[in-house]
Amino acid sequence: MVISATLPYDIETLIGFIAGYHEKIWPLQLLTLFLSVVILWAVKQELKASSRFTGAVLSLFWLNVGFVFYISSFSNISFLASYIGAFFILEALMIFYVCVFRNRLSCQNISFSENKFGIGLIAISLFLYPGFVLFFTKSLSAIPVVGVTPLATSIYTLAILGMLNGPFAQKLALLTIPGLHIMLSVIFAGLLLLN
Numbered sequence: 001m002v003i004s005a006t007l008p009y010d011i012e013t014l015i016g017f018i019a020g021y022h023e024k025i026w027p028l029q030l031l032t033l034f035l036s037v038v039i040l041w042a043v044k045q046e047l048k049a050s051s052r053f054t055g056a057v058l059s060l061f062w063l064n065v066g067f068v069f070y071i072s073s074f075s076n077i078s079f080l081a082s083y084i085g086a087f088f089i090l091e092a093l094m095i096f097y098v099c100v101f102r103n104r105l106s107c108q109n110i111s112f113s114e115n116k117f118g119i120g121l122i123a124i125s126l127f128l129y130p131g132f133v134l135f136f137t138k139s140l141s142a143i144p145v146v147g148v149t150p151l152a153t154s155i156y157t158l159a160i161l162g163m164l165n166g167p168f169a170q171k172l173a174l175l176t177i178p179g180l181h182i183m184l185s186v187i188f189a190g191l192l193l194l195n
Contacts, residue, residue, distance in 0.1 A: 009077050011192045018149070019141035021073050025148060032061065032147025036126065039160060043107045050107040051164060055099020058157055061147040062092035069150060084181075088150070091177040095161075098170050105166035112163075121159030125152045151185045154178040 009017075022029065035057050042050040070085030098104045112119060129152055130143045144152040158178045161171060 007188075007191060007195060008079070010195055013077065014192065015137050015139060015142045017074070017077055018144075019139055021069065022141045022143075022145075022148075024073070025068065028064075029145040029148055032064075032145055033126075035061075036146045036156060040122065043110060043160065043163065044112065046107050046110065051105050052100050052103055054107065054160060054164070055095050055105070058160065059092045059096040059100065061153050062088050062095060062157070064147060065150050065153050066092060069148065084150075087177055087181075091157075091174075094174055094177075095157075098166075098174060099164075104170050105161070105164040107164060109165065110163055115163050118159045118163040121155050121162070125155035125159065129155065150181065154181040154185070158182065 039054050039057055042053050066085040066088030070081045070088060073081075075081035075085070125146055130145070134140065134143050146152045146156040155178075158175060161174050161178075164171070
């Protein structure tokens with residue numbers, strides 16, 4: 001049995017899709033970038049409401065990517081998009097339940113200097129990954145943005161939720177979908193580059 005690595009589109013089609021998607025949702029990217037920075041400030045301040053605020057914003061990011069990116073837009077070029085979008089919506093609901101409704105994760109006693117992995121992931125999601133895409137595509141409209149594109153949102157979420165304090169089982173449950181999405185995205189990117 002041979003498994004085909006053929007994809008329904010190539011890298012140029014994907015870049016064109018993302019550029020069109022960014023033009024369609026403009027200026028939402030500015031709002032999500034601003035909210036990403038506000039989350040970092042809120043987590044650093046260690047306020048009691050910081051974890052609820054962080055959870056609410058991350059939930060909105062995941063809902064946005066699930067509905068707007070995957071289900072409404074990307075499903076036009078990929079039959080799997082609706083299923084992936086459903087997982088993003090599930091993640092949004094789980095984050096909302098754990099962080100906002102139950103308030104089970106805390107921003108208290110977080111040491112940014114000791115959390116180099118989390119800071120590294122934040123740098124990747126906000127700067128390195130977008131810079132990498134810009135370098136290879138030469139297109140400002142193809143740059144991935146936290147809150148509106150999937151991989152940047154997954155990396156950022158993994159970093160933020162990984163830094164928060166709380167029960168291990170609940171953190172693991174919340175980190176599973178972003179972690180799996182990152183791994184599958186890397187595999188998918190490899191397949192795209194091989195085609």
